[in-house]
Amino acid sequence: MVTMKQIAARAGVSVSSVSLVLNNRDAGRISADVASHIRAIATDMGYLTNRFASGLRTNSSHTIGLLSDEVATTPFAGRMIEGAQDAARALGYLLVMANIKNGAKESDREILSLRQFGVDGFIYARMFNQKTTLPDSLQDCKVVLADSTDASGSAPSIVPDEHSIGYTATNHLIEAGCRRIAYVGTIHNMVAQPGRLSGYVDALADRGIPYDPELMINVDTGSDAAARMPAFFDRHPDVDGFFCFNDTRAWAIYSEAARRGLTPGKDIAVVGVDNHQVIAEALDPALSTVELPHYEMGYWAVGKLVSMIEGKEPTPFPKTGYPVDKVQPPPLSEHSPQIECQLRIKQSWVRPKRQ
Amino acid sequence: MVTMKQIAARAGVSVSSVSLVLNNRDAGRISADVASHIRAIATDMGYLTNRFASGLRTNSSHTIGLLSDEVATTPFAGRMIEGAQDAARALGYLLVMANIKNGAKESDREILSLRQFGVDGFIYARMFNQKTTLPDSLQDCKVVLADSTDASGSAPSIVPDEHSIGYTATNHLIEAGCRRIAYVGTIHNMVAQPGRLSGYVDALADRGIPYDPELMINVDTGSDAAARMPAFFDRHPDVDGFFCFNDTRAWAIYSEAARRGLTPGKDIAVVGVDNHQVIAEALDPALSTVELPHYEMGYWAVGKLVSMIEGKEPTPFPKTGYPVDKVQPPPLSEHSPQIECQLRIKQSWVRPKRQ
């Protein structure tokens, strides 16, 4: 392993000069040609900084921990991890992930071992938009929440713009020609529900389509949806569009439609919020999905965290990497740590017929 | 942060004694009461070893890297990560994950940065059972492959027992009363296919059911399956069971069945290999799945890797943690690094009627 000492020897300078240059702290302290000489030798010898040594000295590791309650275990986690990792890489940080269970004792151990490891800060990511109380073991750490807001209001966080999601999805159905649009929501008390519903209502209003509360059906699980779909179709034979709180509900609609000889994408249109990306991609190319901005949340959270660590301005939203279509940088402000994401329509293949 | 020096001061001994004791190297070198005194003080003061300092000295970090080509991005990855993390924790290691793209240049950067970070070894995990050529940047590292075998044959690896999977699934259908069982496979050249198919054939043979090649249908994707199901049902109206290479195919069968007024779990039985666990859980409680042993592969891989790092015996299979049903420790041998896993049936609710 090549050290600064070796480079210093070959360059005929002192280690401190090498250190200064290799850490880009040589502005006006080291002459330009000496600096470039050092740099040349370093790359030539294949120098890699010894993280142990620098960490020992500075007590920081350029590492951030991604904590998630089962995020790494759920499908949509992947996007968030990708985003976080891309941002971390871009900023020169290493991303270390750990699964924790919210509220569990063993989580503290995991967090402690990461702190012992010298992580400079944490992303606390959750499975779906919800309020979160941070564990004690994170109390005096730099933390950014993702897909969640801090119950105490002290940590910055990023969540999807649920109203936009509801509005966009509904508008999408309207533009596809739907006029009787069902809202297939959840019976659970989810943060996302009111926002998506109000987006749905507003979209209808903006297009002059009457809002019919009868067309709202809140279900428990996917199989509950399946159980209740036959009656719903019976009651509302004129329904031509479905906005699903999440895409597992789409399957229930599809089966029932199949049973009635209706073809989604032709006779009815379905848009689902993309909780289980696999489903849309693997099972049902006709399903139009509104994708939750997990990549963007992960990316932004890391940028924000690094800005807190280094005391700099937050990094902007991703420009490269994952194909980000209509993502706009959210407004950043000191006083509103809770930022909203824009969303994007992933696929717009919807052609309803029964109008 | 409490250091060994502080402990030494409070205990009235030297740092070397403290180091010896706290690393459990005090056998016959430090008197028992001094040792216990030191330990007491250490826990009292809440001592945590400074990983930078010890790493700087020993050049090892008690960290292992989990590399995956998009594993963290796919649903079934979660189980493997959980297994790996449980094993790592049990053995006192920290698991650091990184996404890489097999064969991509940027992957080398990622790997390099992990090596720079002092990881002691790597798990190289893939999305499905396949031969893998390790990247150059991993050449002189300790590596264990998971859900994959090393093309060069030098690195140990663990893969599912595909024959057992096919046999168990088929047998399951037979016991549920099926007599005309379709094999819905893949047109792609997958390592798993021959094994699963031979398991299917053997199970039929063992139960005296004739093997009919006409009942084998290999498809491309889930939507290809959907496109071809109507004709398949027309050709074979007597089929009463389906073994699906993976569970995305199940959806195609379900839709077509719905169209024909057949109910899965009642009129026909379906077993799928669980590639997208979500599907079975979220969409279809009637689908019987054969679960790929991702947790076990992750757990075993880490145990094996640590044994290579520390030069000890490999750790056995998990005893606690994730509910592992019928998992048997695989035969371990120096000369057969490629180990097979046992599988388990996740859910056995299958009641076919049309016999």
Added chain:
DNA sequence: ATGAAAGCGCTAACAT
């Protein structure tokens, strides 16, 4: 059985 001391590679305060 225990302690003293050197040094891992780096950073940063202080000299020059």
Added chain:
DNA sequence: ATGTTAGCGCTTTCAT
């Protein structure tokens, strides 16, 4: 603009 120097906290060799 560049060099000297003193550690960061730990492990480990060598004395005692």
